[in-house]
Amino acid sequence: MSIDSEEFTFDLGPDAKATMLLCHGFTSDPASMRPWGEYLRDAGFNVVAPLLPGHGQTWQVLAKSTWQEWYGRLEEALDEALALGRPVFAGGLSMGGSLTLRLAEQRGGDLAGLVLVNPAIFDDKRQGFLAPVLRYVMPSVASIGSDINMPDTREKTTDRTPVAAYASLRRLWKVTRPELARVTVPLRIFTSAQDHVVSPRNSAVVRAGVRSKDVESTVLPRSFHVATLDYDAETIFAGSAAFMERQLSKARSVHD
Secondary structure, eight states, X not given: OOGGGSXXXXXXXXGOSOEEEEEOOTXXXXXXXXHHXXXXXXXXXXXXXXXXXXXXXXXXXHHTOOHHHHHHHHHHHHHHHHTTTSOEEEEEETHHHHHHHHXXXXXXXXXXXXXXXXXXXXXXXXXXXXXXXXXXXXXXXXXXXXXXSSTTOOOOOOXXXXXXXXXXXXXXXXXXXXXXXXXXXXXXXXXXSSOSSSOTHHHXXXXXXXXXXXXXXXXXXXXXXXXXXXXXXXXXXXXXXXXXXXXXXXXXXXXX
């Protein structure tokens, strides 16, 4: 595992505006979050980006991990972010969006807002329901990683997709989607117009399911699934920073 694939924290000290907790996607690692994290750091925000269990290694290692372990690490990272003493936002790509939504359902009181990039909340693949059975006869399938429109840009992922871990991801969706109404924090959603991994309909399901009063959506016209490494990355980075600034300003006006 290379250094930029490891989890990272940017702690700017007491002068930081807020803290962003960034969660990478399925089969990926924090390298897909690093450009986003560096942008936010330069804009004056702390950043905490954990490496989820089983990720950043071989597909065989990932196959032995479960969504409960991934979520458990994200909860630990939330506590690490809260310990920095500033308001905490959470951002996630794909499965990272699934996990941050679950975090908002369980610990919404600890979050100032969510930023979701191509969030996954249901399985629209016809063969997906077979995953629990297929894992015994077909342990892995072709990699789903690096769905990026920009030429010569690659996402760091496992070389195969473990079916057992995918089956666990589906179980995460099954507990998260029915409880979307528990999400009330401000929401910023970025959705690629063309996504070969997660249907854009997932974002629509999230918008329809949450009870957040402040929801803003942006379509990314030139990016595929891994939009944080694609043509519209700057739109995500600048948009998330502006979203955080706006929420912080609202919070200050309430207290004044």
